[in-house]
Amino acid sequence: xxxxxxxxAVIVGVGHTPSSRHMGKSPMRFTLEACTQAIEDAGIDRSExxxxxxxxTLNELEVLQHLGLEGVTYHAGPLGGxxxxxxxxxxxxxxxxGLCDVALAFVTMEAPRPGITYNYMGHNGARGDDAFTxxxxxxxxxxxxxxxxxxxxxxxxxxxxxxxxxxxxxxxxASRNPNxxxxxxxxxxxxxxxxYVADPLRLLDCDxxxxxxxxxxxxxxxxxKDLKQKPVYVSAMTTGQRPRPSGIFWHDYDEMPYxxxxxxLWSNAGVGPEDMDFAMLYDGxxxxxxxxLQDFGFVPKGMGGEFLGAGEHLATxxxxxxxxxxxNSEGRSWGFGHVCEAVLQLQGRAxxxxxxxVHTTMIGGGGVVNSSALVLHD
Amino acid sequence: xxxxxxxxxxxxNRAYWDGAQAEKLVILRCPACQAYTHPPRAMCTTCWHEELxxxxxxxxxxxxSWSVMHSKGNPGFEDRLPYAVLIxxxxxxxxxxxxxxxxxxxPSDLAIGTPMQVVFEKVNEDITLPxxxxxxxxxxxx
Ligand SMILES: [Zn+2]
Numbered sequence: 001x002x003x004x005x006x007x008x009a010v011i012v013g014v015g016h017t018p019s020s021r022h023m024g025k026s027p028m029r030f031t032l033e034a035c036t037q038a039i040e041d042a043g044i045d046r047s048e049x050x051x052x053x054x055x056x057t058l059n060e061l062e063v064l065q066h067l068g069l070e071g072v073t074y075h076a077g078p079l080g081g082x083x084x085x086x087x088x089x090x091x092x093x094x095x096x097x098g099l100c101d102v103a104l105a106f107v108t109m110e111a112p113r114p115g116i117t118y119n120y121m122g123h124n125g126a127r128g129d130d131a132f133t134x135x136x137x138x139x140x141x142x143x144x145x146x147x148x149x150x151x152x153x154x155x156x157x158x159x160x161x162x163x164x165x166x167x168x169x170x171x172x173x174a175s176r177n178p179n180x181x182x183x184x185x186x187x188x189x190x191x192x193x194x195x196y197v198a199d200p201l202r203l204l205d206c207d208x209x210x211x212x213x214x215x216x217x218x219x220x221x222x223x224x225k226d227l228k229q230k231p232v233y234v235s236a237m238t239t240g241q242r243p244r245p246s247g248i249f250w251h252d253y254d255e256m257p258y259x260x261x262x263x264x265l266w267s268n269a270g271v272g273p274e275d276m277d278f279a280m281l282y283d284g285x286x287x288x289x290x291x292x293l294q295d296f297g298f299v300p301k302g303m304g305g306e307f308l309g310a311g312e313h314l315a316t317x318x319x320x321x322x323x324x325x326x327x328n329s330e331g332r333s334w335g336f337g338h339v340c341e342a343v344l345q346l347q348g349r350a351x352x353x354x355x356x357x358v359h360t361t362m363i364g365g366g367g368v369v370n371s372s373a374l375v376l377h378d
Numbered sequence: 379x380x381x382x383x384x385x386x387x388x389x390x391n392r393a394y395w396d397g398a399q400a401e402k403l404v405i406l407r408c409p410a411c412q413a414y415t416h417p418p419r420a421m422c423t424t425c426w427h428e429e430l431x432x433x434x435x436x437x438x439x440x441x442x443s444w445s446v447m448h449s450k451g452n453p454g455f456e457d458r459l460p461y462a463v464l465i466x467x468x469x470x471x472x473x474x475x476x477x478x479x480x481x482x483x484x485p486s487d488l489a490i491g492t493p494m495q496v497v498f499e500k501v502n503e504d505i506t507l508p509x510x511x512x513x514x515x516x517x518x519x520x
Contacts, residue, residue: 119451120451120452122383122452122453125383125386126383126384126385126386127386127388128417129417130383131385131386131388131391131395131417132385132391132416132417132476132477133477134383134385134452134453135382135383135384135385135501135505135507136463136477136478136479136507137447137452137454137455137458137461137463137479138447138452138463138477139383139451139452140447140449140451140452142449143445143447143463146445147442147443147444147445147463147465148443150443150444150445151442151443151490154443154489154490155490195448196446196448196460197448197449198445198446198447198448198449199445199446199447199448199460199485200445201445243423248465248477249417249475251473252473253442253443
């Protein structure tokens, strides 16, 4: 029996600001730009919006006020607690389940301002689990992923050149993305010469923190019939979790909770990884794609490095990845850029980076200890 | 230079830090099912027993993974870059792991499975940090 939520929500509008080291305007202002752009792109009246889903520091009730909305019947955060894919997934879930008819889903990221130690997790002091990490200088988020990547190198034999092939390709993709923060192509030598931030992670493995907002409008297939854009169907939305609260004290560095988001993804969608024309994999740190590839079933466990080394992630490969350049080169949107790009590609609106003849994709990943995934088709 | 954040004792971790002060590695253990738990938890996650017992362990383990920090961002470590952060799996139980820094030796000496031995670094009168050395093949410390 087909899953009752399958193809019961469609994405019909996209808004996306440029990714900028410093936008020169307030997060509320550029958030409203992306949200109004998405609403206008869909061609729907704002009075019909009755759902709002987001994650981050911006107060979404203030966004509702600015947009002049009366109120909503669905107000929530991301499915799976984490990143942009989870925001879109939860909005799609709400529409498919009949909790709202037209949802606005968005993610706003703010580049760090002077005086803030970026990604330091220890501002509450060495309490709780942090009592066992901060005294050892282990309080910056990338340090809670770097030792995972270390195991992929030590156990699977993943090389600098394999990850470098991914990063170089993302820059190449981003050079065709007007919203990307890094648009200058780089060479393998540039990657190999990139300094370590938390060895084995290099600077060029980390997404650039930026000011950015991405937004999409999600509604029912029925409502989409007389809207402006070709609807993109959400055929499954999932999340998965395992019982550990932190990346560093995770019990198994060889498998991410992505594996648990994958458990129902394919059966609920009625397709498999082999049916994907391309994939949108989370790459806040570039080696995260190794886990996306293996845990969502695109490659056997441990084979992600060989996949990248063989160029299978390129537009010419067996599974093109992140044609917008990923978070790695478009800029840190917590994966919401992946959502916008998936929709544009399936609608044939991706401009000079448009992949040929693509009809089905998936968005998957999360921030080490959380996960979400969606399958989309035209 | 920003100050090193030192552990704040609470009901769950007091036995660990008191033990370290006495140069012992002390981990909470379930008297019912014998499972160890770290970081400390309020009850046994295996059998839900609520009175876990602080238990001294051998101080031996193997390296599960590691990274070498090259960037600023951790208060108290600005002058110590680069430094290794180790994830050590204790000999007593699979998946029982602690974090520490490498004492002696170089990061280039490290590999998954490297035998490790706890050592104790006294920071002040209240806090001693368990740290890790590469263990010699004969069980001693090199
Ligand atoms: Zn027990």
